Amino acid sequence: MIKRTASFRGLLLRVASSSFPSKSGVRRGCASQASAVQRMIEPSPYSEDEYADVDWDNLGFGLRPTDYMYINKCEDAEFGQGQLSPFGNLKLSPSAGVLNYGQGLFEGTKGYRKENGHILLFRPEQNALRMKIGAERMCMQSPSIDQFVDALKQTTLANRRWVPPPGKGSLYLRPLLIGTGPVLGLAPASEYTFLIYASLLEGTAPLNLYVEEDFDRASRRGTGGVKTISNYAPVLKAQTRAKSRGYSDVLYLDSATKKNLEEVSSCNIFIAKGKAISTPATNGTILAGITRRSVIELACDHGYQVDERVIQVDELVDADEVFCTGTAVGVAPVGSITYQGKRMEYKTGSGTICEELNATLIGIQRGIIEDKKGWVIEID
Incomplete structure (x- = not known):
C-alpha cells in the first residue's frame, strides 16, 4: 500500500x-x-x-x-x-x-x-x-x-x-x-x-528518420522557436508521408539553404562523434527544449564536449551516434537516417552515450539519482 x-x-x-x-x-x-x-x-x-x-x-x-x-x-x-x-x-x-x-x-x-x-x-x-x-x-x-x-x-x-x-x-x-x-x-x-x-x-523504440527536403518546419523570424499549436499541423503531411514509407519521423533542414539540420517534427536532435556532442543552436527556428537543455548540462557533467552550433547535413555521414530529446521521447536513440536515398546507421543500445545520458536523466526524474541541480519537485 x-x-x-x-x-x-x-x-x-x-x-x-x-x-x-x-x-x-x-x-x-x-x-x-x-x-x-x-x-x-x-x-x-x-x-x-x-x-x-x-x-x-x-x-x-x-x-x-x-x-x-x-x-x-x-x-x-x-x-x-x-x-x-x-x-x-x-x-x-x-x-x-x-x-x-x-x-x-x-x-x-x-x-x-x-x-x-x-x-x-x-x-x-x-x-x-x-x-x-x-x-x-x-x-x-x-x-x-x-x-x-x-x-x-x-x-x-x-x-x-x-x-x-x-x-x-x-x-x-x-x-x-x-x-x-x-x-x-x-x-x-x-x-x-x-x-x-x-x-x-511510456518510452519509445529507436527511431529511423527521413531527411525532408520538400517541406520546411519553420522559417526565419517566424514562430519555430515557441511552442505554438500552429507549428505542428504543417508537419503532418511530411510526417504521414515518411511513416507510409516505413520511417519513424522526419528530420527537417533549414528553410534558407536546405543544408543544415534543425529538428525532428516534435523533438531536438544531437549527433555524437567520440567525446564530442553537437546540437543545432536555437536561433529562432528551433524550439529550446527543456529536455535538450537538461541533456546538455548532464553531458558536460559526464565529461563530454558539447557544442550548440550550425550542423551541416553532410556531417551525418561521420557521426557515431544520433539521438533525439523531448518530453515525450526522453533521450531516444536514432538507429538510422535516410538522406537523398542513402541510409546511414548509428550505434544504439548498451554502452552508447545516448544510453548513458538517458539513464542519468531518468534516474534524476524518478528520484533514483540524487538531484544536485534542483530540477525535481516532490509533491507528495
Missing part, C-alpha cells in the same frame, strides 16, 4: 485557505470563488491508495483519459483562481481565437512515482517560463509561473491513481493556453483559457 504524506483533499484545502483572504481583504466575487473551491474538494470516488485499472507493462503513447483536468480563465488582465473538474469536452464559441486564427500554445511535462510512493515533477518552472515567452510572441495573456506550477501539482495529485508504479512509465501532463474569446476580424482574443489534462506515457 502506498503511504501518502499529502492527500489531494488536503492540498486543495490549503489552496482554498491561501487564495481567499480574511474579511478585511476580501475581493469582489470571493464568495462565489470560495463555493467553487468547496465543490472542488468534494471527496474523490476513488481510494487515495488505489491504482487505475491499467496494464502498466504496455502503456504506449496514446490518449488515455484520466479523471480530472484543470481549468482557469482570464477575461481581464490576469488569471485568477482555477479549478479542477472531471475530464471532459470544452464548450467554445465558433469564433474563438484558437479556432479561427490558431491562437494557442501547449507544453508537456511528466510526473513520476518514487519507490516510496511520492510523486515527482521535472523542472515545471521551465515549462511555465517557456509558455510565458510563447504567449508574448502570440499576443496572449499567460498564467504566472507560480500559477502554472501550482496547477500542475493540483492536476497531478487529482490524477494520482494514474501515475504508474515506479519504473513503469510516467503520467504525461499537457498544459494548454488557448484563445477562447470570440473574434471575427484578425485580432487577439478577448478571453484566454489555461487548462491541463493528463494521459499515460
Whole structure:
C-alpha cells in the first residue's frame, strides 16, 4: 500500500485557505470563488491508495483519459483562481481565437512515482517560463509561473491513481493556453483559457528518420522557436508521408539553404562523434527544449564536449551516434537516417552515450539519482 504524506483533499484545502483572504481583504466575487473551491474538494470516488485499472507493462503513447483536468480563465488582465473538474469536452464559441486564427500554445511535462510512493515533477518552472515567452510572441495573456506550477501539482495529485508504479512509465501532463474569446476580424482574443489534462506515457523504440527536403518546419523570424499549436499541423503531411514509407519521423533542414539540420517534427536532435556532442543552436527556428537543455548540462557533467552550433547535413555521414530529446521521447536513440536515398546507421543500445545520458536523466526524474541541480519537485 502506498503511504501518502499529502492527500489531494488536503492540498486543495490549503489552496482554498491561501487564495481567499480574511474579511478585511476580501475581493469582489470571493464568495462565489470560495463555493467553487468547496465543490472542488468534494471527496474523490476513488481510494487515495488505489491504482487505475491499467496494464502498466504496455502503456504506449496514446490518449488515455484520466479523471480530472484543470481549468482557469482570464477575461481581464490576469488569471485568477482555477479549478479542477472531471475530464471532459470544452464548450467554445465558433469564433474563438484558437479556432479561427490558431491562437494557442501547449507544453508537456511528466510526473513520476518514487519507490516510496511520492510523486515527482521535472523542472515545471521551465515549462511555465517557456509558455510565458510563447504567449508574448502570440499576443496572449499567460498564467504566472507560480500559477502554472501550482496547477500542475493540483492536476497531478487529482490524477494520482494514474501515475504508474515506479519504473513503469510516467503520467504525461499537457498544459494548454488557448484563445477562447470570440473574434471575427484578425485580432487577439478577448478571453484566454489555461487548462491541463493528463494521459499515460511510456518510452519509445529507436527511431529511423527521413531527411525532408520538400517541406520546411519553420522559417526565419517566424514562430519555430515557441511552442505554438500552429507549428505542428504543417508537419503532418511530411510526417504521414515518411511513416507510409516505413520511417519513424522526419528530420527537417533549414528553410534558407536546405543544408543544415534543425529538428525532428516534435523533438531536438544531437549527433555524437567520440567525446564530442553537437546540437543545432536555437536561433529562432528551433524550439529550446527543456529536455535538450537538461541533456546538455548532464553531458558536460559526464565529461563530454558539447557544442550548440550550425550542423551541416553532410556531417551525418561521420557521426557515431544520433539521438533525439523531448518530453515525450526522453533521450531516444536514432538507429538510422535516410538522406537523398542513402541510409546511414548509428550505434544504439548498451554502452552508447545516448544510453548513458538517458539513464542519468531518468534516474534524476524518478528520484533514483540524487538531484544536485534542483530540477525535481516532490509533491507528495
